Amino acid sequence: MRKGEQTRAAILDAALDLAARRGLEGLTIGVLAERMRMSKSGVFAHFGSREDLQIAVLKHYERRFVESVLLPSLEAARGLARVRALFGHWLAHAALEAEQGCIWISGAVEYDDRPGAVRDELVAMVMSWQRELSRAIGQAVELGQLRPDTDVSAAVFDIYGVILVLHHDARLLRRPGAASRAREAFERIIAYFGPRAPVAAVAVAGEAKLR
């Protein structure tokens, strides 16, 4: 990396750390310059505006998320193994974030009523991540590891809820054990959409034996 790129990367790391704690809206060029012991114009030279900085921070976050959650999960076999890997890596990532906050989750509240380029970027990222989850769950259905009538969007909805409530309980309520509670909640979802115990088949088998 050239010097300029190194500086930009260092600013982004600091900016992401600040945004995780104070929200993307709490991120200002002034605070960031102070943190980096740079002049404001020095920071401005790398990011033309506050909005550009916020979007760059979101992209920086997404890059890390893809590296630590999505890519390692793609090494797992298609189907349920990959769905479990995606959730497992996501959970590990979220548990780390319970220390400092997740800018996708805090951003959801900051930007839900605030139209503009930052909101658009955030929505696009969340949708893209939900598409990855949907694809993996769809493959598990195709492989017969989840029931054929599984509503894939419903499963994504449920799993997203688990991560949101984990973040809520760990950060707001400081409730211990939120991560293992989240893991159990995920297993309940998989059990729900998984192939059912064959009640009818057993009953029919019983009757067949009677004849």
Add this chain to the structure above:
Amino acid sequence: MRKGEQTRAAILDAALDLAARRGLEGLTIGVLAERMRMSKSGVFAHFGSREDLQIAVLKHYERRFVESVLLPSLEAARGLARVRALFGHWLAHAALEAEQGCIWISGAVEYDDRPGAVRDELVAMVMSWQRELSRAIGQAVELGQLRPDTDVSAAVFDIYGVILVLHHDARLLRRPGAASRAREAFERIIAYFGPRAPVAAVAVAGEAKLR
């Protein structure tokens, strides 16, 4: 109501509306005075400080929440009927809030890293609401409408997640149908914790008939 109480109530309504849109941290005496066409000192006369105002807004919200969610649900019979009523009224309340935002949910993100009296008040309210949910679910277990091994806190965790993801999908993603999706998700949770189809019993009955 005396004049002073009427004014206080009108200020609280306006403050809650503002806080729902901008967050409790976005609520300032200045903005509120402007909205009410009052002087800042006129608003200060009712609320000694910004923090007192924020706490008063939280209490105002909780009072409304209790009136529109908790109290009508207590008219339903103990057990699963009441659990369904609690969720149904909560969902209706949350669907209305999808228009403007919920200060418990936005507050969770605003205050998770911000210690102080406002955070303490918010946490106490969320815990109190979760205790109501727990009590109703516990009664459904006692009545045998949910499985005896139901982990009540796990059920509360799951249900809370449904409301959080409803808020997320409706407000950030502007996804249509989030409310009916949430209702289905709740039914999946109840189905999961509900009495299972008696697989083992059927199998044993089948075997018994064989003898």
